[in-house]
Each structure stands twice: as C-alpha cells, then as structure tokens.
Amino acid sequence: MRTTQQWQAADAAHFLHPFTDFQALAKKGSRIITRAENIYLWDSEGQKIFDAMSGLWCVNVGYGQPPLIEAATRQMKDLAFYNAFFQTATPPAIELAELLAEVTPPQFNHVFFSGSGSEGNDTIVRMVRRYWDVLGQPERQVIISRRNGYHGSTMAGASLGGMSGMHAQGGLPIPGITHIEQPYWYQLGREMGKEEFGRVAASWLEDKILEVGPEKVAAFIGEPVQGAGGVIIPPDTYWPAVQAICNKYGILLVSDEVICGFGRTGHWFGCERFGTEPDLMTFAKGVTSGYVPLGGVMVGDRVARVLIEQGGEFEHGYTYSGHPVACAVGLANIRLIRELGLVEKVRNETGPLLAKLYQGLKDHPLVGDAETCGLMGALLLVKDKARGTLFPPELAVGMVCRGHCFGNGLIMRAVGDRMIVAPPLVITPEQIDELGRLIRLCLDKTWADVKDKGWLD
Numbered sequence: 001m002r003t004t005q006q007w008q009a010a011d012a013a014h015f016l017h018p019f020t021d022f023q024a025l026a027k028k029g030s031r032i033i034t035r036a037e038n039i040y041l042w043d044s045e046g047q048k049i050f051d052a053m054s055g056l057w058c059v060n061v062g063y064g065q066p067p068l069i070e071a072a073t074r075q076m077k078d079l080a081f082y083n084a085f086f087q088t089a090t091p092p093a094i095e096l097a098e099l100l101a102e103v104t105p106p107q108f109n110h111v112f113f114s115g116s117g118s119e120g121n122d123t124i125v126r127m128v129r130r131y132w133d134v135l136g137q138p139e140r141q142v143i144i145s146r147r148n149g150y151h152g153s154t155m156a157g158a159s160l161g162g163m164s165g166m167h168a169q170g171g172l173p174i175p176g177i178t179h180i181e182q183p184y185w186y187q188l189g190r191e192m193g194k195e196e197f198g199r200v201a202a203s204w205l206e207d208k209i210l211e212v213g214p215e216k217v218a219a220f221i222g223e224p225v226q227g228a229g230g231v232i233i234p235p236d237t238y239w240p241a242v243q244a245i246c247n248k249y250g251i252l253l254v255s256d257e258v259i260c261g262f263g264r265t266g267h268w269f270g271c272e273r274f275g276t277e278p279d280l281m282t283f284a285k286g287v288t289s290g291y292v293p294l295g296g297v298m299v300g301d302r303v304a305r306v307l308i309e310q311g312g313e314f315e316h317g318y319t320y321s322g323h324p325v326a327c328a329v330g331l332a333n334i335r336l337i338r339e340l341g342l343v344e345k346v347r348n349e350t351g352p353l354l355a356k357l358y359q360g361l362k363d364h365p366l367v368g369d370a371e372t373c374g375l376m377g378a379l380l381l382v383k384d385k386a387r388g389t390l391f392p393p394e395l396a397v398g399m400v401c402r403g404h405c406f407g408n409g410l411i412m413r414a415v416g417d418r419m420i421v422a423p424p425l426v427i428t429p430e431q432i433d434e435l436g437r438l439i440r441l442c443l444d445k446t447w448a449d450v451k452d453k454g455w456l457d
C-alpha cells in the first residue's frame with residue numbers, strides 16, 4: 001500500500017476532481033479514503049470517520065452489505081454486459097423495471113434507464129419535448145425549474161439546475177429552460193408565516209407560466225427537498241399548490257427524486273411525502289445505494305401511453321441503459337431496503353429522532369435555524385440569532401465548521417453557512433446520539449473561532 005503522501009502526489013499529478021479548484025487541491029492534497037463499513041469510513045491515515053452524508057447522498061443501506069456485493073459478483077460471472085438496443089433485454093433489467101413499477105406510486109409502470117442522475121434529466125428534457133411533439137403541440141418546449149435547484153452536471157442537467165456558478169461556465173442554460181425563485185422561507189419569506197410563504201412561492205410558478213405563455217410551457221421540474229442547494233425543505237403548502245398550477249395549465253410535473261427517492265424522506269419517494277402525483281420522476285443515487293452507477297426516469301402512464309401508442313421510435317438511449325450488473329445491484333438494494341424495513345424505520349423511528357436532535361441544537365448560539373425531513377438535516381449558522389443576521393459570505397463560516405468536522409471524524413457538508421447531513425438509512429438510535437455529540441463538538445469549536453476572530457462585532 002502506498003503512503004498518504006504518495007497517493008496525494010499521484011492524485012495531484014493526474015486526477016482532475018469534480019467541482020474542484022485543481023490547483024488549490026493539488027497544493028493541499030486530497031484526503032484518501034480507503035475503506036468503509038456500515039456508516040463509517042477510514043482514511044489512509046487510519047482515521048475513522050462518521051459519514052453523515054452517505055457518500056454523496058447515495059449509500060442508503062450503508063457500506064459493505066453482502067447481498068449487494070454478492071448480486072454484483074454473481075451477475076458479472078453470468079453476464080457482465082449486454083445492451084438493450086437491438087431488441088434485446090437481460091433478466092436483471094427486466095426484473096428491476098418490474099420492481100420499480102411496484103415500489104413507485106401507481107401512475108408509474110414504465111422506466112427508461114440511464115447511467116446517472118444527470119443523464120436521467122437529459123432524458124427528461126428529450127422526453128417531455130417529444131411528448132408534446134407527438135401530441136401535435138411542438139411549441140411546448142419550455143421547461144421551468146428553480147434557482148438553487150440541482151439537477152446534475154451535463155448540459156441539460158446543469159441548465160435545469162439553478163446554480164449561478166455553473167451557469168457562468170460554458171454558456172448555460174441551454175435555450176428553452178427558465179427559472180423561478182426557490183421556496184426558501186428563511187431567505188425569502190420570513191416576514192410571513194411558513195404556510196403562507198409556501199403558497200406565495202408556488203404562485204411564482206403561475207407568474208412565470210403566464211409570462212412565457214401557457215401554450216409554450218412543457219413541464220415544471222423540482223426536487224421535493226433541494227439537496228445540493230442546502231437541504232431546503234419547502235413548507236407543506238408548497239407542493240400541493242404547485243401541483244394545482246400544473247394541473248390548471250396541463251403542464252407536466254417532474255419530480256427529481258435522485259436524493260429524495262428510496263426512503264430518504266421516510267416515504268419511498270419524496271412526492272409521496274409532499275403529496276404530489278408527478279408525471280415523471282428522475283432517480284439515481286439510492287437506487288443502488290451508490291454501489292455501482294445507475295439512474296433513470298420513471299415514466300407515468302400519461303406520458304408512456306402517448307410515447308408507446310403514437311410515438312414511433314424514440315431516438316435516444318445510452319450504452320449502459322439497463323446495465324445488467326447495475327440492475328442486479330439495484331434489485332438486491334431495493335429488496336434489502338424492504339427486508340430491513342428502512343422506509344418505515346426512517347418515518348417512525350430514526351427520522352423523528354433526528355428531528356428531536358435538531359430541535360435541541362436550536363439552543364446553540366450559532367444556530368439560527370435547524371430543520372429536518374426524514375433523514376436529511378440542515379443547520380443555518382448565523383451571526384445574530386435574535387435578529388436572524390447572517391455572517392458575511394466572505395468569512396466562509398460554514399467552511400470553518402466543515403474544517404472542524406473533518407478534523408474530528410465527521411463528514412457534514414457546508415453549503416454556504418448551511419451545515420447539512422443525510423446519513424445512511426441504516427443509522428441506529430445510538431449512532432444518532434453519536435452524531436449529535438460530534439455536531440455539538442464541531443459547533444462549539446466553530447463558535448470559539450468566531451469569537452476569537454472577532455466576527456461577532
């Protein structure tokens with residue numbers, strides 16, 4: 001085994017990391033993760049780390065699960081690859097399609113597989129535009145999404161997303177995609193109650209539809225809870241109002257379930273938590289618990305019927321659409337989620353425990369807001385709790401806190417000054433206590449820094 005320094009040197013010499021300032025990382029050196037078990041990681045220095053982010057929101061069943069490992073091994077031996085292009089199919093892809101139809105809401109009976117969430121959202125753009133074409137309304141091209149939403153990093157995914165930093169590079173968004181404000185109460189609606197704000201934020205969709213012209217709008221896409229944007233949990237009034245507006249104008253509703261799917265919110269899919277009936281859903285991440293790459297689009301009956309009965313050939317697909325090894329792992333993963341009762345566990349036990357922990361963290365002097373949804377949590381670090389004053393962004397207080405987390409064996413992510421977690425769904429009540437102790441320790445250390453540096457004045 002190479003030493004940490006040797007790994008870092010080779011990494012810096014050859015590996016361009018995603019969403020990374022290459023030069024800055026090369027100077028600092030990557031952290032090298034070498035193994036994992038359950039909800040813990042170990043780095044090349046032998047330090048044990050509590051992975052409160054499930055890798056990248058994906059390791060729902062935790063690391064090292066034998067059924068997934070065995071499914072991949074068995075499938076690689078039987079049939080490592082065959083495509084689904086030439087009027088062929090493989091048993092794992094068929095079985096996973098069947099199982100997905102079972103665990104998703106009743107309107108979903110068909111799936112289009114991709115290799116990732118970004119690709120899934122590219123498929124969404126192609127598919128909704130094709131749907132309206134086939135129906136003889138080719139002018140319906142515009143897709144509405146939200147600022148600070150995240151839908152992946154391909155041209156279409158990044159365009160659907162509302163990340164200004166991403167749009168600033170590479171000439172995005174692509175034509176026919178437009179954005180409305182996000183339903184972030186703390187930033188945009190604190191002068192009103194949350195319920196009222198939810199309805200107001202939904203009304204921005206109607207404003208945009210009228211501005212674009214209802215006859216030109218193809219679809220609205222959103223994450224039930226914005227993940228990468230900082231675990232922005234909308235008021236309960238938001239999604240039902242969005243659904244009503246989509247219905248009123250006949251616009252397709254797309255739920256990007258890449259993070260919220262497969263139990264994260266205490267329901268199989270986030271749309272079930274928030275009470276919508278989407279026409280299409282993107283999935284990835286949790287479908288295989290991240291063990292191998294897989295994504296796709298669940299296609300609701302309204303869209304499937306048109307594409308199947310009137311669409312002819314759909315000129316779109318990926319080499320790895322329905323990859324047999326990925327699908328075999330997906331099958332084993334979903335069966336394990338069922339067997340362990342993880343969705344119910346999140347809803348009835350671990351989700352409420354995380355909520356209680358976060359309620360308690362509200363008494364910390366740095367914490368201006370603390371909220372959870374299932375096994376996702378966000379803490380907003382503020383300068384003045386009473387007034388709700390934020391720190392100036394250039395102080396990067398969130399990064400200071402994240403530094404303490406790294407130093408103390410906890411992975412908690414910083415999105416600006418929102419500290420977010422999304423632990424594996426197999427987390428136990430004892431491990432939630434452990435998480436609470438680690439978070440408090442890191443908040444205390446951040447608080448000490450903030451006072452030392454005079455950032456409260």
Ligand SMILES: *Cc1c(COP(=O)(O)O)cnc(C)c1O
Nearest residue numbers: 116117118150151152258259284
């Ligand atoms: C991660 C993510 C994506 C992109 O998935 P990739 O597999 O990284 O391409 C899309 N949508 C949401 C909501 C995500 O969190």
